[in-house]
Amino acid sequence: MKLTEDDLYRASTQFKHWSFTPSQLAAQRQKTNIQASERVKAAVARQRAQRAKHFDTASASESERNGTPVPTDRQVDCLTVAEEKKLVDTFCEKAIDLGGFFKFPIEVTATGIQFLRRFYLFNSPMTYEPQTISRSAMFVANKTEGHHLTLEKYAAGFPKATTEQVLAPEYLIVQALRFNFDIRHPFRALKGGHLDMIEMARGNITPLPSNPEPALDIHSSMLKLPRKPNGPETNMTVNDLEKRITDAYSHASHILKTAALLTDAYFLYTPSQIWLSAHLLADEPLTLFYLSAKLPSSSPNYPKILATLRSCADLLSSHHSFSSPTTTPAEKQARDKKEKEEVQALIKKLRHCRDPDKMDLVKLNQAQKRDAVDAGGLEESKAKRRKLEREGYQKEADDFWGPELPRRENGAKAG
């Protein structure tokens, strides 16, 4: 029984549960946004009604006397889908800084960011505050990537965060991730590709069964690769070529550590396609040459793969962190400034449309546990439902195992 590399990827949860078409992504975000907005509005309305009632009994006469009606608050201004996405993107970016601050390996940070993105596909920043969630998601990522760090040490890294605050949303996050902890990153893939290219440049690669072009031919035509797409042929030495490949590697690696993490690339493309796209952005002629060595351009899949890579590359280069050699520092600075202002406004807006029910996650987490100290934390209906569920389980067990045996009162009677 043979498997191809692609079959391996198809078996991953990333492909099975966390890959989408752009329209699916948009639809899901829309749905999440609508659900969250409705909840926020309903919760706020309920709170206001409560307050109004309180207010009424206290000062109804007063307001009547003044002839001014109780001031009706204006409608809650909820975030739009685009605004939500922007917020999430921003916090993903902040997560990179967070990883840098704690000196996490890039895999940890990258996993944390993907957890965050997956989480906010089904939850809205209005419901759960991104800052709290990103803190916990990063901690979960530490654990899943095998980078061990004590909770105390981690919590101490934040100016104001307790260990409870880090842990409180943990189960929520893990559940939103559908317990899929495996994130396939393109980092090692890029390294593998780099190894392959270097050996190719040196001319000691074993020809592929599907493309039996001798290694030396590949080697010699590789030395003539133009610098720019459609540029003139060059005549590099092997050392030049190796340097060129290494440069492309570090550029691509940078893209993978920034733009690839901060866009929807992981949802829309496979890690293999992502690293190749990043490499395409870094050095187009080289990458195209590499591709043609792997897959003859006569192959029916070739144009399709190239189109996929190009669209992925477009996505990566559309991110504001992407800087091609043509962008000037001033341009970039202006772009960053504009970005920052927008985000500031958004965070301000978010403050007014938070879901009041989900403000204190620590308290909610405690209440959710069975032996909650604070019994009032659990809504009555929920407590009742839990009790019913428990009784249901008991009944099911009785149906299966039979009811508990009646205790025998007296041994002598039976004897």
Place this chain on the structure above:
Amino acid sequence: MSRVSSRASGTSTKRLAEDGDICPVCKSSRYLNPNMRFLVNPECYHRMCESCVDRIFSHGPAPCPIAGCKRTLRKARFRSQTFEDLKVEREVDIRRRVARVMNKTESDFETLADYNNYLETVETVTWNLILKIDLEATERRLRLWEEAQKAELESLYSSASRRVLSTADQDLQSDTQRVILKKSGVQRKTVSHSSSAADTPEPTAAGNADTGFRFHGLKKRVAPEPEKPFDPYGGWSLEPQYYVVQPDYDVDFITGAKTDIHHLAGGYDLRDFYSRALCEAFSGFGVFVQDEIIARENGVVERVRTETQAAASVTVGVRDVNMDDVF
């Protein structure tokens, strides 16, 4: 009977001896020595106290001190009795011994009737031993049977292990033949045929020898299937389409690891990294997420559909409300 009468007659010493409170050898009684223990030897089942055993048999085997019994006893075989009645004790011992040798089960026989006949024989043997009928002959048959069984098992296991070795051998052989010769399959077939015939020898000539007993309908023992080498991938293997792993790579970021003792001490093999990195480089290369997902949603790919149905229902978000209900 005798017990009742002796009690009635009132001879207290005799009664005490029977109840086991006086050692028949040294006549010391439990009345004087409350910690006294009595032991028996399954050779003749004569009782005596522990200190007598120590005294008489410490220097090696010696004859039983009870009058009229001349059996040679060894100290090591003395033990405290389990059953009060020494007859029962003896019968249990005999049954245990017979059961160890004659240990067939129903599944070893063709029919239930055959098995019952076998049990009948076993019971006869047991009672012969208990009642000391044909003692010599029965013991001899039992011994022959035990030896025959042992010999049968040994030949079975040695041939089984030989077979494991030879199949490994054969695999290797045929592999090399496939690679080097690439000749007609007929030739290889004959080779493997002849070798397999040589590997499984005919059950030894035990068939004619005296095995003590002969049972009708007893199945021939079959050697258990040799255990196959464990394959963690369950028969699956990776066949890369887009790369061939080179034996070695020389790039800046791995030169350190090649000589770093921390990497090498744990048995870390850079070749594992090479194959993993290259596999990841192309894992999903030809997976067009959009097309495949649309196909999956539409159920065009039947194989994928059934397996991802659950997944689809999750991703579509049917269970969202529930999922959110952690708090």
